[in-house]
């Protein structure tokens with residue numbers, strides 16, 4: 001099992017006069033899931049852009065296993081896996097072919113057996129592996145992409161609204177997959193508007209409003225209490 005830590009401290013981003021993210025701090029340990037909730041414009045995407053190294057913060061620090069992700073020698077792609085809201089795959093290629101391509105882009109040396117095992121571990125059925133992905137549901141495309149996180153041995157996954165458009169069964173499968181990766185020690189930060197998914201999955205939930213963290217709630221919070229706290233704060 002991986003032994004991971006993420007420390008986000010006083011992360012701040014200003015766009016002109018607008019403070020998109022103001023002194024955001026949180027910590028994660030191996031296997032934990034952290035959820036960012038908040039209405040439109042709360043600063044969730046800006047936070048992800050900073051965690052992905054796409055946007056430099058004006059202040060603050062992010063340490064992954066003790067190393068600053070903003071350091072010039074930090075290999076962000078090796079350690080951090082990003083799952084966009086809609087995963088794009090080559091529609092005429094199978095899951096195996098798509099994953100083989102993604103793996104080659106990541107300069108990983110992985111044989112066919114290992115690729116297939118990773119896809120199966122992520123919940124794809126054997127018979128789906130060689131079918132063109134244009135026949136895949138959103139959930140199946142996500143599983144294909146997450147197999148890359150597994151093969152990369154990523155320490156941290158950033159998931160952007162992963163359950164939007166998933167049916168309840170696919171949502172349950174997704175939650176189980178993230179928990180399974182958590183058991184290997186992988187940490188997850190997730191943006192979502194899905195309070196029920198946040199409740200099912202998160203170890204801690206941060207509510208952002210106009211760039212500020214207005215609450216950080218523990219997992220013990222009931223769904224009803226999470227919903228009423230959220231509605232009272234945003």
Ligand SMILES: Nc1ncnc2c1ncn2[C@@H]1O[C@H](COP(=O)(O)OP(=O)(O)OP(=O)(O)O)[C@@H](O)[C@H]1O
Pocket residue numbers: 015018019020038039040041042043044045046047
């Ligand atoms: N490049 C930019 N230039 C100027 N303002 C920006 C830029 N990016 C974001 N903002 C502003 O920063 C604030 C936070 O935006 P952000 O996209 O992070 O919010 P969000 O919580 O992800 O919202 P949504 O749920 O709509 O995606 C908003 O007021 C937005 O208009």
